[in-house]
Amino acid sequence: MVELKNVSVKYPSGVEALKxxxxxxxxxxxxxxxxxxxxxxxxxxxxxxxxxxATKGTVIVNGFNLSKLKRDKIPKLRRTIGVxxxxxxxxxxxxxxxxxxxxxxxxxxxxxxxxxxVPYVISLVGLQHKVHSYPDExxxxxxxxxxxxxxxxxxPQLIIADEPTGNIDPELSYEIVxxxxxxxxxxxxILMVTHEHDLVRHFGGRIISINSGSVVFDExxxxxxxxx
Amino acid sequence: xxxxxxxYLFKQGTRNIAYNKxxxxxxxxxxxxxxxxxxxSLLFYVNIxxxxxxxxxxxxxxxxxxxxxSDERINSINKSLKAMENIDTVVFYSKEEAFAHLKAxxxxxxxxxDSMGDDNPLVDSFKIRIKDINFTDETVSEIEKLDxxxxxxxxxxFVDILTGLKRVISIISVSIxxxxxxxxxxxxxxxxxxxxxxxxxxISIMKYVGAxxxxxxxxxxxxxxxxxxxxxxxxxxxxxxxxxxxxRVLTQDNDIxxxxxxxxxVPFKDLALSVAVSYMVAGAVLGAIGCVISTRKHLKV
Numbered sequence: 001m002v003e004l005k006n007v008s009v010k011y012p013s014g015v016e017a018l019k020x021x022x023x024x025x026x027x028x029x030x031x032x033x034x035x036x037x038x039x040x041x042x043x044x045x046x047x048x049x050x051x052x053x054a055t056k057g058t059v060i061v062n063g064f065n066l067s068k069l070k071r072d073k074i075p076k077l078r079r080t081i082g083v084x085x086x087x088x089x090x091x092x093x094x095x096x097x098x099x100x101x102x103x104x105x106x107x108x109x110x111x112x113x114x115x116x117x118v119p120y121v122i123s124l125v126g127l128q129h130k131v132h133s134y135p136d137e138x139x140x141x142x143x144x145x146x147x148x149x150x151x152x153x154x155x156p157q158l159i160i161a162d163e164p165t166g167n168i169d170p171e172l173s174y175e176i177v178x179x180x181x182x183x184x185x186x187x188x189x190i191l192m193v194t195h196e197h198d199l200v201r202h203f204g205g206r207i208i209s210i211n212s213g214s215v216v217f218d219e220x221x222x223x224x225x226x227x228x
Numbered sequence: 229x230x231x232x233x234x235x236y237l238f239k240q241g242t243r244n245i246a247y248n249k250x251x252x253x254x255x256x257x258x259x260x261x262x263x264x265x266x267x268x269s270l271l272f273y274v275n276i277x278x279x280x281x282x283x284x285x286x287x288x289x290x291x292x293x294x295x296x297x298s299d300e301r302i303n304s305i306n307k308s309l310k311a312m313e314n315i316d317t318v319v320f321y322s323k324e325e326a327f328a329h330l331k332a333x334x335x336x337x338x339x340x341x342d343s344m345g346d347d348n349p350l351v352d353s354f355k356i357r358i359k360d361i362n363f364t365d366e367t368v369s370e371i372e373k374l375d376x377x378x379x380x381x382x383x384x385x386f387v388d389i390l391t392g393l394k395r396v397i398s399i400i401s402v403s404i405x406x407x408x409x410x411x412x413x414x415x416x417x418x419x420x421x422x423x424x425x426x427x428x429x430x431i432s433i434m435k436y437v438g439a440x441x442x443x444x445x446x447x448x449x450x451x452x453x454x455x456x457x458x459x460x461x462x463x464x465x466x467x468x469x470x471x472x473x474x475x476r477v478l479t480q481d482n483d484i485x486x487x488x489x490x491x492x493x494v495p496f497k498d499l500a501l502s503v504a505v506s507y508m509v510a511g512a513v514l515g516a517i518g519c520v521i522s523t524r525k526h527l528k529v
Contacts, residue, residue: 049436075438076438108229108230
């Protein structure tokens with residue numbers, strides 16, 4: 001669960017990226033966060049990942065009160081969140097298997113579990129045949145699926161997808177969102193930042209629109225796939 | 229942390245060297261050059277000290293005794309000299325030995341010695357080696373207080389020059405070594421910073437998936453340490469061949485060292501173990517610390 005109460009973020013440059021934001025994303029939600037460039041979407045993600053701190057207000061993520069969270073506890077928070085970035089951010093000198101297994105290494109998971117869990121997650125994103133490939137040997141869509149597998153391998157409570165379809169072909173974009181929807185159906189909360197309105201219209205669901213640092217729209221709308 | 233995880237992190241460290249070959253090679257070269265610069269400076273210092281010690285050892289104080297000093301008194305003076313703190317060795321040199329030596333050294337003047345017959349104009353003496361030449365003055369004063377001392381011949385001016393020379397050499401050598409260490413540290417730090425900067429994205433990804441700082445640093449630590457040890461091994465081999473070649477040139481071909489009044493440099497085999505250990509420990513410490521410190525900035529994600 002993500003809860004923002006009267007949250008404002010002001011950067012040292014004086015730019016006020018978020019202004020008195022109140023937002024609750026419940027467990028099991030699937031929410032699209034939309035908004036133009038500079039609206040405050042990235043700031044929202046940085047805030048949830050505790051990359052930055054709120055200047056004002058309270059942020060609670062998966063039970064962690066971020067304004068009271070000590071620096072050495074940040075890794076613990078991040079282990080409850082899976083992140084998918086627009087530019088994939090895979091470690092280039094690790095294979096598909098190693099990139100995904102790395103998340104489990106970080107939490108000191110037993111080797112037996114890693115050997116069982118990683119192939120399973122790879123099969124979920126349909127990349128069984130690319131297990132030993134390196135990121136630069138994969139297409140954009142495949143890299144994003146690896147990033148997705150990495151995000152869900154440790155069974156996080158929340159997955160944040162920051163423009164996950166921004167660097168891939170439009171037809172693959174639908175595939176990625178379908179995958180996210182599938183993960184969401186299993187109970188994981190998904191927060192997807194995007195500026196692709198076609199995608200949002202197609203899938204529908206909860207739409208949070210941010211403009212100039214404020215939440216200007218937060219409603220559930222029906223998608224085209226539902227209408228069909 | 230599970231043993232399996234520790235093994236994994238060490239394996240990652242060694243793999244990183246292979247993956248980041250170019251940067252690892254740059255770090256290796258910088259460490260190697262730094263170790264060699266400091267190492268050769270230290271070897272130079274060790275040899276200069278040996279040279280000075282050699283000259284110091286040749287320094288001799290001669291104590292002449294009064295004519296007709298009794299054997300009993302000679303024994304007593306011998307004991308007193310040996311009891312003095314700053315005296316290393318005491319050798320009695322009888323007037324007969326001295327006369328025979330004089331005759332042998334002046335073989336051309338046989339006529340002169342023949343005219344003297346058995347009349348020996350020389351006196352008994354003691355040849356003394358001083359432990360610390362800095363206190364020659366004090367030791368001479370102490371000897372002068374003994375009875376039956378005719379005179380003392382001590383190279384006080386030479387001692388002054390040697391002591392001054394030693395001090396200057398020490399100051400220059402230590403200053404050069406310190407300067408080289410500082411320059412090396414700066415170069416090493418910049419190289420590791422560049423190496424870590426190239427991998428800042430990798431570090432940020434690790435942070436996003438919840439890796440602790442220690443988890444991220446250990447492979448860097450291992451990588452830096454291994455690069456340092458490899459530099460240490462290479463520095464030892466280079467020093468070994470370089471130093472041996474230098475010793476060969478200076479001792480066999482040109483006899484340059486004889487100009488300085490010494491026969492040889494310290495052989496490498498006498499220093500091999502300490503040189504190898506110092507190089508490897510210094511390499512490992514510098515490499516590891518350099519890598520770990522350089523990651524700090526990028527860990528604030």
